[in-house]
Amino acid sequence: MSASSTAASGQDAVAATVSPERQRFGRLLIRASTLLLGLIILAEILYSSGVISFGFPNWQPVLIAFVLWSAALCWGLILRDGEAGWRALFVLPAILFTLALVIFPTLFGFFIAFSDWNLQSATGRQFNGLDNLRQLWADPYFWNALGNMVFYVLTVLVQYAIAFGLAMLLNADIKAQKFFRVAFLLPFMLSPVAVSWMIGKSMLEYRFGPVTNLLRALGWENPSLLTTPWLAKTTIALMDAWVWIPFMMIMILAGLQALSKDVQEAARVDGATGWQGFWQITFPLMLPVSLTTIVLRVIFQLKLADIVINTTSGGPGGATDTISSFIFREYKDRSNVGYGTMIAEVYLIIIIIFVALLLWATSRFMQRHS
Amino acid sequence: MPRTLNRILIYTALIVWTIIALFPIFWTFSTTFKVAKDVQLGHIIPWVDFKPAWLGLRAIGLSPDTIFTESTPRTEFIKRFWNSIQASIGASILALILGSAAAYGLSRFQYKWKIWKNRDISFFFLSQLILPPVVLAMPFLVLYKELALLDSMIGLILIYTLSVLPIVIWIMKDQFDTIPQELEQAALVDGCSIWGAFFRIILPIAMPGMVAAFILSVILCWNEYFFAALLTSSYAKTLPVMVASQTGSQGISWWSMAALSSAAILPLIIIGIFLERYIVKGLTTGSVK
Numbered sequence: 001m002s003a004s005s006t007a008a009s010g011q012d013a014v015a016a017t018v019s020p021e022r023q024r025f026g027r028l029l030i031r032a033s034t035l036l037l038g039l040i041i042l043a044e045i046l047y048s049s050g051v052i053s054f055g056f057p058n059w060q061p062v063l064i065a066f067v068l069w070s071a072a073l074c075w076g077l078i079l080r081d082g083e084a085g086w087r088a089l090f091v092l093p094a095i096l097f098t099l100a101l102v103i104f105p106t107l108f109g110f111f112i113a114f115s116d117w118n119l120q121s122a123t124g125r126q127f128n129g130l131d132n133l134r135q136l137w138a139d140p141y142f143w144n145a146l147g148n149m150v151f152y153v154l155t156v157l158v159q160y161a162i163a164f165g166l167a168m169l170l171n172a173d174i175k176a177q178k179f180f181r182v183a184f185l186l187p188f189m190l191s192p193v194a195v196s197w198m199i200g201k202s203m204l205e206y207r208f209g210p211v212t213n214l215l216r217a218l219g220w221e222n223p224s225l226l227t228t229p230w231l232a233k234t235t236i237a238l239m240d241a242w243v244w245i246p247f248m249m250i251m252i253l254a255g256l257q258a259l260s261k262d263v264q265e266a267a268r269v270d271g272a273t274g275w276q277g278f279w280q281i282t283f284p285l286m287l288p289v290s291l292t293t294i295v296l297r298v299i300f301q302l303k304l305a306d307i308v309i310n311t312t313s314g315g316p317g318g319a320t321d322t323i324s325s326f327i328f329r330e331y332k333d334r335s336n337v338g339y340g341t342m343i344a345e346v347y348l349i350i351i352i353i354f355v356a357l358l359l360w361a362t363s364r365f366m367q368r369h370s
Numbered sequence: 371m372p373r374t375l376n377r378i379l380i381y382t383a384l385i386v387w388t389i390i391a392l393f394p395i396f397w398t399f400s401t402t403f404k405v406a407k408d409v410q411l412g413h414i415i416p417w418v419d420f421k422p423a424w425l426g427l428r429a430i431g432l433s434p435d436t437i438f439t440e441s442t443p444r445t446e447f448i449k450r451f452w453n454s455i456q457a458s459i460g461a462s463i464l465a466l467i468l469g470s471a472a473a474y475g476l477s478r479f480q481y482k483w484k485i486w487k488n489r490d491i492s493f494f495f496l497s498q499l500i501l502p503p504v505v506l507a508m509p510f511l512v513l514y515k516e517l518a519l520l521d522s523m524i525g526l527i528l529i530y531t532l533s534v535l536p537i538v539i540w541i542m543k544d545q546f547d548t549i550p551q552e553l554e555q556a557a558l559v560d561g562c563s564i565w566g567a568f569f570r571i572i573l574p575i576a577m578p579g580m581v582a583a584f585i586l587s588v589i590l591c592w593n594e595y596f597f598a599a600l601l602t603s604s605y606a607k608t609l610p611v612m613v614a615s616q617t618g619s620q621g622i623s624w625w626s627m628a629a630l631s632s633a634a635i636l637p638l639i640i641i642g643i644f645l646e647r648y649i650v651k652g653l654t655t656g657s658v659k
Contacts, residue, residue, distance in 0.1 A: 059516040086564055090475025091491060094468040102498055105509035112509060131483065166387060172380055182646050183388045186395065189638040189649075191593040193610040194631040198398045202624065208412045210397065242390070244509045247653060254654035272519045303502045306595045310614050324504045324596070331508065331600070348505045355500050 018082040026079025033072035046083045058199050070096045086326030107346075113345045117338035125338070132342035142343060145314075145321040146350075147234065152304055153239045154320065155298050160290070163242070163248035168278075170249070171256045181253075188246035192306035199239050200226070200311030226312055229319035236320045239307055245301070256282075289368065291362050298358065302351055323347045389427045401628035409624045413524030422548070429626030432632070444628075447612070451633065454609040456514065456523055457598075458591035461530030462584050469533070469538030470580065474568055476539075478554075492543070498536045500634055503596045506532075521603045527598050534587040545579025546572065562580035568576035587647055589638060609634050 044062055072254045074092055078085035116128040136142055170181055187195075205224050215223040225235045263281060305324030308314060314321035314329060323343065328338040356369025379545035401409065403422035410460065413419035431444025471628070475481070476492055510521070510529060519525035553575070554567040562570070595610040602611065613630050642649065 032528070045567050046524075059513075060518050062448065062517075063517050083564075085473065087441075087479045088481070089471075089565075090479070090568075091373075091472045094495070094539070095491070096496065097531070098498065098535065101528060102501065102506070105506050105513060106501075108513065109509040111507060112486075114513060163505060165383075169380055169384055169387075174380060180384050181386060183391050183535075184642055185646060185649065186639060186642050187391050189589055189593075189642045190395070190635045191595070191610050191613070193593075193595045193614045194398070194634045197613065197627055197631050200392045202401065202627070203394060203397055208410050210393075210412055210414060213412045229404065242394075250650055254650070277492035294442045299500050299632070302500070303504075303508055305504070309599075324502060325509070327504045328596070328600075331511075337508050337512065343505045344508065347502065351502065 016105055019078070022079045026076040026081075026085075029072050029079065032075035033069045033076070037062075037065045037069040038109070048259075052216055055261075101341065105344075109341050109345055115338045115340040117336075119335040119337055128338070132339050133346075135339060136342055136346060141318050141321065142323075144318045145323045146324040148279055148319075148321055149304075149323055151233060152237060152240070152280060153298055153301050155241065156294060159241045159245050160248055160294055163245045164252050164290075165292075166245065166249045167252035170253055184249060185246045187242050188244065188250075190243065192243065193310050195239060195243055196307050196310030200235075200307070204235065214217060226369060227316055229316055232320050233317060234312065236308055239311070240301075240304060243244070243307070244297065247300075248297055249294075251288060251293040252286065255286050255293075258289075259285055284369075288366060291366065295358060297360055299355060373500070389425070395639065398628050398631050401425075401624055402632050406627055409603045423625075426625035426629035426632075429623060430629050432629075442546070445631070447633070450607055450609045450612040453523070453606055454592055457526045457530055457594075457606075457608055459577060460527040461534060461591045462587035463530040464527065465538045465587055466580060466584055468649070469535050469583065470542045470573070470576070471568075473539045473542035474546050474572065476541050478551065492539075495536050495539045496524045498532070502532070507597065507600050514601060520601060521605050521607075523606050526566060526598065526608070529601070530591045533594070533597075534590055536621070537577065537590070537652075538583045538587060541583040541652055542576065544578055544655045545576045549575055563616050579655075581645075582648040582655070583643060585648050586652040589641065589649070592638060 006284050019272045028092045041062055043052070043055060044059055070093070073096075074085075074089055077092070083086070112125075113132060115131060116131065117125040122244060166184060170177060170184070174180070189200075193320070198369045199211075203209045206224065206227075207213055212223045212225065224231065226232045259282070263285060304322045304326060307330060308320050308322050308325040309328055314325050318326075327340045327343050327347075330336050397414075400414070400416055400422075403424070403426060404413065404420055405423050405425055408420035416422050416483065424435070428436050429431035429443060430447045431439075431441025432447075448536050472495065476488055476628055479488075481491060483528065506529070508613075514520040514522075515526050519528075549572060554562075554564075556572050557567040558564070586630075593610065594608075595614065598606075598608045598611045602608065609630075611633050613627075616627055616630060
């Protein structure tokens with residue numbers, strides 16, 4: 001990896017200031033460390049496949065070698081490229097870190113995905129071609145979880161509407177604005193696991209939870225919130241909304257506060273009613289912020305797992321399952337690494353396509369309206 | 371008249387939502403001090419409905435009468451609490467170091483490596499945001515086993531750093547973009563190196579952004595459950611995993627669950643009350659121009 005300044009004159013000037021010896025040493029350092037890393041990886045592979053009899057008990061040396069190689073690469077670049085090397089040093093650590101921890105595991109995941117691998121069985125990993133894919137195609141629980149994801153993603157629109165309303169309230173000329181803002185923000189900061197217990201297991205407890213008590217008092221005879229499939233799904237969506245509405249609210253509030261005072265005055269005075277002023281002035285002006293907020297929120301929603309795992313574990317009968325919680329159980333209950341990874345990788349591809357389409361549609365929409 | 375009515379409506383709505391937002395928190399804190407009877411009768415208001423007892427805190431060895439005695443639950447609880455602190459602070463610091471440097475580079479210099487330019491590198495970092503944890507979970511499980519990092523603090527810190535890095539880069543790049551380039555150009559003319567200018571001139575100015583990024587990272591890491599549940603068992607287990615593992619379906623001791631949940635949320639509530647400004651700044655970065 002080399003980085004250079006695009007200021008054309010700068011690059012020549014920089015190259016001239018680095019002495020040839022330093023350059024040679026830098027090059028040597030990079031090559032030598034790459035060779036060392038390659039050798040250690042090769043030795044590990046040979047040892048673990050039984051070709052050579054001496055080696056390390058685990059792969060940790062490879063990790064250490066990678067860290068050393070990264071350091072040598074950074075140092076070598078500085079020696080070789082001078083100023084440009086110092087500049088590359090800003091981004092290089094983060095890039096190497098991400099490559100090692102995201103790109104490599106994801107590719108490794110594809111390798112696992114095409115194998116029959118149960119961590120509890122003695123047979124270990126066995127390549128099984130497209131079997132996992134076939135199993136996935138015929139797995140009703142996967143399609144059910146995917147369907148649930150569509151439902152959960154659509155609830156984002158409802159959350160958005162509520163969040164917009166709350167942001168408007170906070171943006172109104174009110175007293176103790178700071179208190180309300182902090183109070184409204186707090187649910188977002190709480191651990192989903194704690195929320196699952198606080199609300200899911202305790203306040204919604206069938207016999208004596210305060211929410212079920214309230215619902216009974218309102219005349220609902222049998223508030224079985226987490227055992228009726230469609231109700232359970234709605235309840236999970238509500239808990240999720242409770243946590244995430246503050247996030248959207250804060251974003252929209254910042255957007256509202258960035259609107260100029262004139263515009264806000266116009267929205268109040270011009271229209272016959274506040275309602276009209278809102279739809280004709282405020283809402284259109286807020287479209288860019290709204291779209292950013294919704295897109296971000298949808299991306300986070302696709303990861304929904306913790307609340308489901310801890311409140312219903314996907315039940316009753318998979319009614320509340322998300323892809324993440326489904327895979328979590330696939331591993332925790334059955335140690336089925338191969339199949340679980342296949343679902344995850346397929347899900348990743350679906351997400352990438354979906355988010356790409358979403359971003360494309362949003363930018364098209366924005367262009368047409370600006 | 372309609373104006374007064376309007377104001378009444380606004381304040382009613384505000385108060386209703388405040389109750390929705392705060393009641394579960396109040397419920398958790400108050401349940402810590404309830405005995406079984408109070409829980410089952412659905413008592414709500416302390417001193418009026420029920421008489422507070424030390425049951426919840428006693429269960430984790432923190433009530434006045436147990437705090438000076440040996441207590442296994444307390445040792446366990448403090449270990450998990452300390453693990454959570456280590457993981458969230460450690461990962462946030464690492465992410466802040468890697469992320470600030472990368473964000474500064476992307477904000478100031480033009481990089482080019484083959485066909486890759488600044489835009490592509492930025493996109494590369496930000497695209498990590500859409501990656502769901504499940505995709506990495508199982509490869510990490512297998513890899514960590516081979517690397518002897520399973521159930522270790524370093525392993526957990528690495529993966530937490532990874533999950534907050536895109537957010538830190540996003541916030542910090544936005545922060546650096548708002549600082550005029552003339553500042554460090556003047557320093558460079560005075561003979562400062564680019565790294566010298568970065569540390570001495572730019573970082574102090576970018577402090578608010580760094581605080582915002584740091585706090586947001588700490589919150590996200592503190593609450594993280596998915597990876598902690600998969601990758602840790604006895605040694606590096608964090609507080610959320612401990613809370614989750616207590617929820618048996620039968621015979622939950624409400625007060626001790628409430629005490630644990632309270633402990634898990636209390637630090638964040640304190641952060642939320644005192645550092646709300648920075649959280650808002652971190653969340654709204656880049657979305658509002």
